Amino acid sequence: MNTSTIKKIDFTVAIPTYNGAERLPKVLELLLNQKEIENLSWEIIIIDNNSSDNTNEVIQYYQKTCTQKFLLRYFLEKKQGITFARMRAISEARGEFIAFVDDDNLPAPDWVFQSYTFGKNHPQAGAWSGQIHGDFEVSPPEDFTRIQAFLAIREHGSQEYQFDADNLRLPPGAALVVRKQAWCDSVPKELVFNGRLSKLMVGGDDTEALLYIHKAGWEIWYNPAMHIAHQIPHWRLERDYLLVLARGCGLCIFQLRLINAKNWQKPIILVKTILGNLHRILQHIIKYRGKFKSNLIAIFEISFYFASMMSPFYSLRWKLDRILKNPIVEND
Template sequence: MRLGVTVVICTYNGAALLPETLHHLAKQRVRQGIKWEIVVINNASTDHTAQVALEEWEKHQNDIQLTLYHQPKQGLTFARELGFKKASYEFVLFCDDDNWLNPDYINLAYDVMLKHPNVGVLGGYGELLFESPPPYWAKQYRLFANGPQASTSGKVPNNKVYGAGFVVRKTAYELLIKAGFKPMLTDRKAGYLSSGGDYEICYAIALAGYDIWYDENLVFKHFMPQARINPEYYIRFIKEGPESFEVLVPYRVRANSQINSSAVFYLKLVKIVLTYTLKLIPELLRKQRVSPDSEEASLLTLKIMSIKSKIFIFRSHATMKENFLKIKRFEQHNLKAYKMNRCVLRNPEKKTLKPTPYKVYKV
C-alpha cells in the first residue's frame, strides 16, 4: 500500500457546507514528501453537492487532486465503503462535510500512523463551532462528535473514537474485508439520524488485533448549522440514535471484555442497564427541584429522554445476544488466522496459519 493520506468526504446534500470544508483543506500545510489526495463521495444527494464540490476546489487552484464519486446507495456506511475502495493511500482520513481541519491535521495524522504501525484507527479532538449563539441546553448537552476522547493521547481504553476526523489504516480495513466482514449498520441515512458505523469500524478493527488511538493535537472545528440547534432535531437524534445499540453493545462487550459465554453476556447487559438507571434517578430528582420553564429544565428533559431511550433499547436483548454470537464466531473463525499471520510478520519465528477457506461467518 502506498504511503500517504486520502481525505474522504462523505456527503449527503452538503452543497451549503462543502465550500468552507474544502477551504480548510486547501489551507493544509502538508510537508513536502507527504502524498495526499481528496476523494468526495456524493451519497445520493438531491441538491448541487457534486457541482459545488468540483467548482469550489477549482477556485483554490490547488495542485492536490480532488476526485468525485457517486454512491447511489443511501447510507454513510456505503459511502465509506466506496471511499475505502477509491483511496490511493494507506491512511484514510474521514473528514465530514462540516469538519474544518486545523492546518497541520494531515501532517500530524500521517506522523502518528507512520510511527505506530499497530494503530488501526486514530481519532482527533473536535471543537463545536455554532453558526449562531446556541441556547444553554445545546451548549451543555454533548450530542455531537466533540471534545477529548481519552484523558491523554495514546491508546484509548474503550476501543472507539468518533468518526468525525478519524483516520483508518487501509490495510487494517482490507484485512477485515478479506476475512468476510460485512457491516451490520448503515449509519446515517439521508434524514435518518441513527448512526454508529464509525464505532462498528473501530470495534471490528480492534478485534483484528489493532490499537485504537486518540491524539489531542489532531484538532478540528465541528461546524453546527443553525438548523440542527433546535429541540426537535435533538429529540429525533436522541430517539433514533440508540437503535444502533443492538449492534454496538455486542461489539463493545466482545472487544473490551473478550467474553465467550452467553450467560456472562447477559450479566453484562444487566450491568449496563443498571448503570443507566443509576444515572437516570438523580436527573429525575434534580428536575423536580428546578422551575419547569427554566433552561435547566430543558437540559434535564433531554438528558432524561436520552437515558430512557438507551434503557428501552435493551428490550431487544435477544437480538443483541444473536449479534454477539455472530461477532464472536467471526472473530474466532475468520479473524484468527489473519491475526496470527500479522503476529508472524512482526515475529517471524511464529508459525503461520492459513485462513479457513470452507466456511465464512459474516457480521
C-alpha cells in the same frame, strides 16, 4: 481495472457528502491550503451519497481549477447512508491512511500533516482522532459541555491516550483517520448500522467499525495535535432535534456492546444494560425533579438513558425484521 497497477499513496482525505454543494467549497479551500505537506503524496476523494443538489458541478469546478500536486476524485454512491459512503471511500482510496472529513468539518492548516505524522509514529494504531471544536451558529444552551460529545465535539486535553473501546468510549467518525489495512482486515463488508436514516435516527455507525478494529487487536488513539472545527447550525441545538438525537444514540447501545462480548457475557450485558440505565433514570428524576421543563440538558440525558435501557428490545426487533426480510429456506 487491474488493481495491481493502481499507484498507492501516503494519505487520502475522504469527504462523504449529501447535498453539500454550499458547504464543500469552504472545506476544500482549507484542504487546498494545508501546510507542511510538500513531501506528502495525497489525494482528496468526494463520495457523493446520492445528492439532489449541484454537488457534482462544484467538484467539477475544483477539478478544473485545482493546480495542487494531488488528485481530487469524485464518486457517486447511490446506497443512502454514511456507512455505505465510508465503505465506498475505503474501496476507492489509494492512501495508506484514510481520513474521514465531513462536509461541515473545518481542518486546521496542519491537520493533514499532524494526522499523517501520528500514523507513521504509531504503527499499532488502527484509528486515531484529535480535537474537534464546536463552531456554533448560535450560543449553545447552559451546561452543553455535558452532552457535546453527542454532536461530535471532543476536547480531551493536550495528552495523547488510547480510547477505552471496551466501555464504548471512542471518537466519532467525523475527523477520524484509519489505517486502510486495519479497516480492510477487521471490518465486515456489511454492518448493522448504516447511518441515521429513519425517523428514529439510530446511531452506532461510527462506533461499530471502530469496535471491530479494536477487536482485531489494533489500538485507537487520541492525538491532541490534530485540530478541526465542527460547524453546528442553530437547528442542531433545538429541543426537538436534540431529543431525537439522544434517543438514536441510546437505541444502539446494547447491539454495540455485543460486538466484542463472549457468549457467556451476553446475558450479563443484557441485565446491566436494563438495570444500570434504570438506576440512572431514577437518579436523574430525583436530582432534577420539577426542573425537566426548563433544563434541556437534563431532558437529553434522561432520554438517552431511557433509550439505552430499551436498546435490547430494539436489537430484538431489528433481528426479527432481518429474519422476516431474509427468511431461511430449508431444503426438502
